[in-house]
Amino acid sequence: MANNTITSPKGFLAAGLSSGVKRSGKPDIGVIVCLGGAKAAAVFTTNKVFAAPVSICKKHVKSGKVFAAVVNSGNANACTGTKGFNDAIEMCSTTARLIGCDPHHVLIASTGIIGEPMPIAKVTRGIKKAFEKTSDSAKAGLDFARAMMTTDTRPKQAATTFKISGKDVTIAATAKGAGMIGPNMATTICVITTDVAISKPLLAKALKEAIGQSLNRLTVDGHQSTNDTAMILASGAAENRPITSQCPRYKKFAKELREICCDLAKQMALDAEGATRMFTVTVNGAATKTDAAKAARAVADYDLVKCAIHGADPNWGRIVCAVGSCGVKLNPEKLSCKIGDITVFRNGQPTKFDAKKASKIIAKKEHTITINLGTGKATDFCYGCDLSKDYVTINADYHT
């Protein structure tokens, strides 16, 4: 099988298995190892209440080299006080002993229930077992992707190979996240591997920009978790001439990274809790880019819009209402709205349009809502998904 998993870039081993943190027995521990040492960068939640592994990972990502990353699902190790902090350190120490490195060279991320103590003995055993199984196979990469999942119904993976200075460079990524997904940061757990040779500051810059234009433009319920982490590990094993400036090679890498992340963001929208379809809100004619982004997000976050899309209902009044209430500058006499290519509201006046045709557009897996604020030239976008009864079912019953 072709490898589109995080083991496809050269220099990485992975594994994923069940350690018993999840009562269901589903996989809940994943490890990635880069024995040659990888340059690393990461972006994190900006929630003021953040999990212990986030505070540890923030520190460790500053190390010159990272030899391993450990991700567990089933328990977020958030709001867990002093014990939680010690448990997160313990996860790094266990991993470091297995590799023979300092704990500072290990990254971690946790996802799952907030506020429950980490069953650290199980996690420690799980990490040890996972290390015995590490491999560069596609199966190992897929096992890792599965081990990150919580309410996700399927793993999200994307990979690409392209040339940089005559060498094949690969980027591969996996992300988890189906609920508690909002804007303002990485949103979710995302692990990216690449074999590109690049300086650490440029790796960090490329990651920040790619996440900003992809996962950071996705909202499921406007919620920002306590655990959001997106990390990238670069092994350098592609042996390209190292990227050390914002040259065309950097731009190529950054573009490929952004596209991989957008691919993941769309996969996440389509697998969001209860979602049956996704949509992109594009806002044009804004006074500022901030306004454009704010309006796009307001529409994508608006429960009534999400319900209408679930019902394939071209109820554009709710879209306009969302735009009007989000605090951005707009010209009511120029305000316009399109569903797909159908103009439903033009210059502040309703149009006569074919509601059945509009309904068919909405009923597709993906469609675009375009809004013009009529006040300027700035533009931005946001991905969203519909709101179904299943979102409620999943989230009313998740804890117990």
Next chain:
Amino acid sequence: MANNTITSPKGFLAAGLSSGVKRSGKPDIGVIVCLGGAKAAAVFTTNKVFAAPVSICKKHVKSGKVFAAVVNSGNANACTGTKGFNDAIEMCSTTARLIGCDPHHVLIASTGIIGEPMPIAKVTRGIKKAFEKTSDSAKAGLDFARAMMTTDTRPKQAATTFKISGKDVTIAATAKGAGMIGPNMATTICVITTDVAISKPLLAKALKEAIGQSLNRLTVDGHQSTNDTAMILASGAAENRPITSQCPRYKKFAKELREICCDLAKQMALDAEGATRMFTVTVNGAATKTDAAKAARAVADYDLVKCAIHGADPNWGRIVCAVGSCGVKLNPEKLSCKIGDITVFRNGQPTKFDAKKASKIIAKKEHTITINLGTGKATDFCYGCDLSKDYVTINADYHT
């Protein structure tokens, strides 16, 4: 039957009936008449996209006297362009001709679907029919309350009688609203009648403060409609010594008005779209009152909290997560949370608590979530309700 409707204060007649705007044949036009002329005040949506009747009503409420108010449901007359504006004027003119006053002395409000042209011929006939039926009976007041309803399952009414300078003064109020209910203003349509004698500026002040502490502290889905209007009409027929300063009589009136509005806000929470229960979020220990209000609202608006409450699930991690992500100042080492009287998180550490007992508290019709941010002494609150599958059903199918 005891009259707790808007016809209970002296000086008011009302009626409500079906004009055919709603295809269901349910009541959709309500009128209130104060033949003696009433002092009036109102507060409106701050949504930048607001309906034609809002812009008209804003102007008309400045008149010295108001002789009638007309409210229709089934069509919001919002985003309806020039025709919508003319239709709103037409509603006032029709009413004014029936009374024999200037159209400026008539208030209007509309609620219902956004973006569809108003069937103005039906509305005009409806207003005329309603005028023939006006009465000061309790039935007439109830008919008016029913005529404002959209997805509400029951009318919301509250009334109180108390003494001011030895005279009986009555306040009665009705409100509609079950979805698209968010903060930042009147939120919903609310009509209040009273027979108190009071100056117009003090009436306006009392209304603004009462709404600020009641309807403005309620969120169903965080959405602010294009049509929010809360109006109060004061006939002066109680013949109390007129209130013209912020004296103890004013304070008494203002307090009674606030309590009536809080009563309505709670009724609305319990009848919110799909809601099965309500809750109050109280935030203490905030650095500022703005922070306290923002945090309370963030929790009440958080879909995952609302789903957990629907499932009677004491998933307090989501509460803390909501607080952390809303941008207020907090001290993670002092942050605490209670469900009812059970402390579930204290000084940044989880507690051992009886989950079954907590679940029973949540399963009640009303409960309180108390958060301490650990940074100051300010406090505020917000009302919220659970999120159920029925919210989705109602809103996926409302338009079509």
